[in-house]
Amino acid sequence: MTMSAGVEWGVHVCLLLAQANGGLVRRRAIADHFGLPEAYLAKQLTKLVAAGVLDAVPGPAGGYRLASDPKRITLLNIVEAIEGTRSSFVCTEIRRQGTGAADPSECVADCTVKSAMLAADNAWRQALRAQTVNDLSSRLSDSVRRRYASTARR
Amino acid sequence: MTMSAGVEWGVHVCLLLAQANGGLVRRRAIADHFGLPEAYLAKQLTKLVAAGVLDAVPGPAGGYRLASDPKRITLLNIVEAIEGTRSSFVCTEIRRQGTGAADPSECVADCTVKSAMLAADNAWRQALRAQTVNDLSSRLSDSVRRRYASTARR
Numbered sequence: 563m564t565m566s567a568g569v570e571w572g573v574h575v576c577l578l579l580a581q582a583n584g585g586l587v588r589r590r591a592i593a594d595h596f597g598l599p600e601a602y603l604a605k606q607l608t609k610l611v612a613a614g615v616l617d618a619v620p621g622p623a624g625g626y627r628l629a630s631d632p633k634r635i636t637l638l639n640i641v642e643a644i645e646g647t648r649s650s651f652v653c654t655e656i657r658r659q660g661t662g663a664a665d666p667s668e669c670v671a672d673c674t675v676k677s678a679m680l681a682a683d684n685a686w687r688q689a690l691r692a693q694t695v696n697d698l699s700s701r702l703s704d705s706v707r708r709r710y711a712s713t714a715r716r
Numbered sequence: 717m718t719m720s721a722g723v724e725w726g727v728h729v730c731l732l733l734a735q736a737n738g739g740l741v742r743r744r745a746i747a748d749h750f751g752l753p754e755a756y757l758a759k760q761l762t763k764l765v766a767a768g769v770l771d772a773v774p775g776p777a778g779g780y781r782l783a784s785d786p787k788r789i790t791l792l793n794i795v796e797a798i799e800g801t802r803s804s805f806v807c808t809e810i811r812r813q814g815t816g817a818a819d820p821s822e823c824v825a826d827c828t829v830k831s832a833m834l835a836a837d838n839a840w841r842q843a844l845r846a847q848t849v850n851d852l853s854s855r856l857s858d859s860v861r862r863r864y865a866s867t868a869r870r
Contacts, residue, residue: 563717563718563719563799563804564717564802564804564805564806565717565804565805565806566806567806567808569805569806569833570805570806570807570808570810570829570830570833571810573829573833574810574811574829577828577829578816593814594814594815595814595815595816596810596813596814596816597810597813597814597815597817598810598814637832637833637836645717648718650717650718650719650804650840651718651719651723651724652718652719652720652721652723652724653724654721654724656724656725656728656750656751656752657728657860659750659751660747660748660749660750660751660752661748661749661751661867662732662749662750662863662864662866662867663751664859664860664863665859668857668859668860673860674731674852674855674856675724675727675728675731675852676724678791678847678851678852679723679724679727679791681843681847682791682840682843682844682847683840684843685839685840685842685843686804686836686837686839686840686843688839689835689836689838689839689840690836693832693835693836697832698828698829698832701828702828703822705818705819705822706811706818706822706827709816709818710816712816713815713816
């Protein structure tokens with residue numbers, strides 16, 4: 563079970579934008595900073611804008627910025643923007659099929675297996691929700707913060 | 717980010733085998749019980765055997781059984797048997813590339829982003845590790861347990 567590399571990109575981009583103090587950063591500058599293909603980066607940025615994590619301002623003087631205070635953007639917001647909100651557990655309701663199939667009247671509630679798997683998925687999301695862009699930003703090394711700020715304020 | 721349907725199958729199979737009290741259950745009986753394609757089920761069973769979750773006994777009187785006490789088999793054992801043990805977070809070390817690349821001397825430890833993502837992955841695994849086959853088995857409804865036992869002891 564793996565997330566796309568877009569999650570790594572998305573978090574680093576938000577940390578870079580957090581150094582811009584609300585200023586706009588051009589997509590090309592972000593792509594160059596991280597050595598990423600601009601077309602594929604654009605797809606990730608579009609997802610982050612659609613999810614309300616980033617604002618995009620079009621035009622020659624445009625760019626991207628965080629859509630809200632870095633204290634209010636969690637890792638879960640970024641992960642769900644890129645990966646979607648569906649549970650990692652795929653339930654195909656095998657309890658309803660085969661010679662051991664349950665009667666529909668038994669299947670009103672989630673089965674024991676699904677409940678336990680969803681609880682674990684929730685523990686993962688809760689851990690992501692507990693970390694904000696501001697938290698991570700405060701733990702960046704001085705040298706990384708300096709380079710992010712240099713790109714963000716160019 | 718999604719797991720394969722094999723995880724759902726694997727957990728239900730272990731719950732069924734837990735009703736066999738150490739007896740062997742034939743692959744065809746498991747496939748029929750859950751209405752699953754036997755060839756694809758075989759691939760999941762092979763993974764569970766390779767990971768030490770199940771024992772396979774070959775031959776006409778053979779079949780599958782849990783390799784240890786249901787109290788000692790966790791959901792994590794089953795998930796990692798099917799999905800592998802690699803973290804769900806894909807880190808491509810983008811901090812080392814582009815115009816903002818870090819010096820290799822800065823990259824001895826995991827970066828802030830990777831550390832936070834791995835912590836969340838660990839929270840998920842910990843929740844899976846906290847649930848055993850025995851725990852789930854004890855929460856099965858009487859009717860499901862009866863049908864599992866019927867197939868398991870056939």
